[in-house]
Amino acid sequence: MKTLNVSLGDRSYPIFIGQDLLDNVDLFSQFKSSSASFIVTNTTVEALYADRLEASLHANGQKVVRIVLPDGESYKNWETLQLIFTGLLESNADRKATIFALGGGVVGDMAGFAAASYMRGIKFVQIPTTLLSQVDSSVGGKTGINHPLGKNMIGAFYQPIAVLIDLKTLLTLPKRELAAGLAEVVKHGAIADSLFLDWIEQNAHGLNHYDLNCLEHVVIRSCEIKSEVVAQDEKESGVRAHLNFGHTFGHAIETGMGYGEWLHGEAVGCGMAIAAELSQQLGYLSIDDRNRLTRIIQTLHLPTEAPQWDTSRYLSYMSHDKKAESGQIKYIVLEKLGQAKVQKLSDDIVIPALKACGAL
Known part of the structure; x- marks a missing residue:
């Protein structure tokens, strides 16, 4: 133990x-x-x-x-x-x-x-x-x-x-539920530990097939990362917000589809793909790193193409995100794989990323 x-x-x-x-x-x-x-x-x-x-x-x-x-x-x-x-x-x-x-x-x-x-x-x-x-x-x-x-x-x-x-x-766990959990595992690697992300990519087969040794490793490392972040920022006034990478888009998908239609992890997986696209369009992630992160998400049997709605519907759901301040949405983006930041962005910057992932 x-x-x-x-x-x-x-x-x-x-x-x-x-x-x-x-x-x-x-x-x-x-x-x-x-x-x-x-x-x-x-x-x-x-x-x-x-x-x-x-x-x-x-x-x-x-x-x-x-x-x-x-x-x-x-x-x-x-x-x-x-x-x-x-x-x-x-x-x-x-x-x-x-x-x-x-x-x-x-x-x-x-x-x-x-x-x-x-x-x-x-x-x-x-x-x-x-x-x-x-x-x-x-x-x-x-x-x-x-x-x-x-x-x-x-x-x-x-x-x-x-x-x-x-x-x-x-x-x-049903396979769909297992995959949903792996979305949060990928998130931890994407925001805090690029070597962990490497390990996830290399061990995707074992993770997809319920290998307990693989699952034990990702549970322990994810809990270590989460614990370190919570100890620094219990009530999400700073670095803890990084744990919401992919969640602003993901929560919008969950809300818009009706809770339960998409599992939380499925929505987060898709949300991370959109956030990676946004990070690339902002000039942070390289195209190769954006494609790599999207490929890892797909390898773990998670969706990367968002439901197609009109712009106002997406923006309305995202405006209710807990990180929004005075109506302005704050996004978690990747400066590089393993390093995240919070950034306030105008709608006209975010819309092209939504379009690129099939959302609009």
């Missing part, structure tokens, strides 16, 4: 990465409390892993309550969030209760938001079961829900007390 640390002073917490962690009773003993443990999961993940988690909690003498949500990005909303609050209230959860978020990014974001809000804050543990949540959303304390006008616009920064990553949960 590999242990990393997210360094945030008195709110620091460990990330445990290994195999069969769901059955590690000793590991779960450190989260034992005098109150109940609440497993927040969804209908799909419950059938696969909830019994194992519950058994480990019971072995430590914990009272366990399950709160099961419907599965899918389209349910990441206020109505589903209320199901968590209702479950907590009906079970008389107190301030010493702990939520265990068992599932992908949707479950983790909503369970974390509920933990941040219930009684103004209770403990929660992230147990991500998808590659995307293991390499990205479970680390860093971003929690929230979607709104019809914008993705993740309602939420809170609220750190877990630990992240437990059981790599074997990746073996039950």
